[in-house]
Amino acid sequence: MTGVLMRGGRVRSADGRWCDAIAAEQGVITWLGDAADAPAGLAVRDLDGAVVLPAFADAHVHTTMTGLALGGLDLTGCGTREEAMKRLAGYAATHPAGVLLGTGWDESRWPDRAPLTSADVDRAAPGRVVYLSRTDAHSGAISTALLSAEPGIAHETGFDASGLLALDSHERARKFAYASVDPVQRRDAQRRTRATAAALGIGCLHENAGPVISGTDDLADLAAIARDEPGPEVVTYWGGLDVEQARELGCAGAAGDLFLDGSIGSHTAALSRPYTDRQITRGILRHEAEDVTEHVIACTEAGLQAGFHVIGDLALATALTGFEMAAVTIGAERVRAARHRLEHVELADEWLAARIARLGIVASVQPAFDAAWGGPDGMYARRLGTWRARGMNPFAMLESAGVALAFGSDAPVTPLDPWGGVVAAVRHRTPEHRLAGTAAFAAHTLGSWRAGRIDDSGALAPGMAATFALWDDPDGLVDTLLADEDPTGRAYPSCRATVVRGTVVHSST
Known part of the structure; x- marks a missing residue:
């Protein structure tokens, strides 16, 4: 994209204004505002009424x-x-x-x-x-x-x-x-995921790889495809304690699915009290706080993000104790500046949330989990009892505590579906955990891009990357969400095109 003015649509600027035109050159936004005030000398394209929004980023994908x-x-x-x-x-x-x-x-x-x-x-x-x-x-x-x-x-x-x-x-x-998946099948699968994501307005995927999830060959193939072929950007994470290996693999961090525990559904998330429907277990804690401390220090000194998979409250508390000991050792400011991450963070109370915020840790969360398993009759309630289940996925409380939120799907656990994730956060099955539409949209755009240490995407403003999606929204879901109104019953927009750093990676026409 070189010197292009796109006009005749509705463009959402970073400061919340609606404009009708946007200009970009060499993959960077150069101007946005009213078409009557647009700079001259640019090639002109008609948006034909499309809604233009920053592209989504999915902060947790396999x-x-x-x-x-x-x-x-x-x-x-x-x-x-x-x-x-x-x-x-x-x-x-x-x-x-x-x-x-x-x-x-x-x-x-x-x-x-x-x-x-x-x-x-x-x-x-x-x-x-x-x-x-x-x-x-x-x-x-x-x-x-x-x-x-x-x-x-x-x-x-x-x-x-x-x-x-x-x-x-x-x-x-x-x-x-x-291991039965051959390299051709593997690369075909990776291309299929990227194409599907692009068609949903997703401009970035955070790949959560690791020794127990995929493997180094899988990660190398994906990185090569992302480098050489148009499509959503890919930020890679290696879920192992070997920091040097993560660096050699070109990963943003030794993080992601580095498991401190398992899941609620499989009775392996580490809890402070036993499961209601299986009293003989509190799940499995895979690492101790001292392991977390050592890892956080090593990652911080290597310039990488550290992170862990934490679902149960015991796993989360253990992780935070480890982070806090690292902050004492190398300095709290260094830990905060590293933008470390925790994945899932499903069972947090106000005390744990305050500790996350103090450490500057990003909470990479999945609103579709609540949509699938939350509520008084859902799987969480059966596993944990109704009272504990009400505390699951407390997005509003995390936001109020000052925790930076990043939204993802954990696909294939739940599907790639960014609008579904935004709506699930707004329509949380536990009303006190609901986010406003603007906050939920920001968590799936700017918040998720920033979680991957990409600071020039996730909002539309001069100097930011020309990474955005064009939407047809006949039912008005976008306006409803961004006015912080109830989106119930409104159909999702359809993606007309997705652009990543000036390159069209999806077009429905």
């Missing part, structure tokens, strides 16, 4: 797994185990060779609320090597054939003879299953 789900066996939305297994059987019939990979099943939505087992999988796909990830990606079901092919799974923590796996056994099974 790119390859998302692409495989988009093009493969996705069990999301199956209302019964029978429906899920019928879908598996059909997929197996059309894919007669190789390992069968699937994701998205959620027994909390089924009438019997019992998870999948090897017996279920074997009946649907007899003799096949099958791995089916639960929706949260923290447990999964495997076939007998997969266990026979990798018998060491049975000796790992979290193994159950039913074929439902968690913890180390699940990670080993997942690693074995995904």
